[in-house]
Amino acid sequence: MSSRDKLKKYIPLVEFMGKVLGKNSEVVLHDINNLDNSIVAIANGHISGRTVGGPVTDLVLKILKDGSYKEKNYICNYKGVSRDNKTLKSSSYFIKDDNGKLIGMICINTDITNIIKVKDMLDAFAFIEEEDTEKESEESGEVSVFENLDKNVEDVISSIINSVMEEYSIPPERMSLEEKMQVVKKLNEKGVFLLKGGVSEVAKSLRASDTTIYRYINKLK
Incomplete structure (x- = not known):
């Protein structure tokens, strides 16, 4: 069975997740063996404007080059940006074959543009100026990740x-x-x-x- 055929069983899951998460969340299924036309299925594609047959993203290419998928099964809650500058909260799940080779990815991109605007308004309203405030500088241990979603x-x-x-x-x-x-x-x-x-x-x-x-x-x- 080809990797494409193996990925087809995830198409109903993409449709299901798209309906459960709602219109502000895009769900995408990528075929890693066809980088130029990797999108096999997509729900709520209006978020990024992408369609079936679209390419992988810059982040997917980076993951393939650095092999980071070998040591983890997913990456969560990183920042994404659409071509029309929507701010997205994104997560990706790695689909691997029996030998651990990456064959696909399911990516979720939630538009949080309006949420950020509301947060900024609340932060400005609730701001209290304090003197001699020390800022914490502890390392979170999380890897900085960023992704552009191009059509x-x-x-x-x-x-x-x-x-x-x-x-x-x-x-x-x-x-x-x-x-x-x-x-x-x-x-x-x-x-x-x-x-x-x-x-x-x-x-x-x-x-x-x-x-x-x-x-x-x-x-x-």
């Missing part, structure tokens, strides 16, 4: 490239070989080259040829 592959690639390029204050044409290698290394770690067209888009952004980018990638191995 198509081009948007996913663009979001990842922009996030890395923003770290540099100089234009691509003035970057040194070492700096361009650093950019490619960071993009590789984020999984951008797992998507079709990733190499070409990175080449355009760095004002380089596809061949040059492939050469950089090979140097990283």
Whole structure:
């Protein structure tokens, strides 16, 4: 049985969860073996604007590259952002085969934009200024996670490239070989080259040829 066939049994669960959680919660089933068209099923897709056949997110690519799914079964309550800037509270469950290989993910994205606005209003109303207040700085132990929910592959690639390029204050044409290698290394770690067209888009952004980018990638191995 193919991984796609194994994932089909989760489609009714997606529909069920979408109805139970309500219209403010999007539920998505991803097929990890088809990154460019990974969305197998989706409930309440109006939250992100995505549909069946859409691609994975930048976070999914990162998880595939760093292998963090091997040591855990899910990640909960991290921040997500939709293309129209909705703030989302997101969680993802890892679907693995009998050998522990990741084959799919069920992701829940709840729109909390209005809740945050109400919270900010209440915080402002209840604010009391106190002198000599010490702030706690204890480490929570939780890993910082963030996700962009893009509608198509081009948007996913663009979001990842922009996030890395923003770290540099100089234009691509003035970057040194070492700096361009650093950019490619960071993009590789984020999984951008797992998507079709990733190499070409990175080449355009760095004002380089596809061949040059492939050469950089090979140097990283």
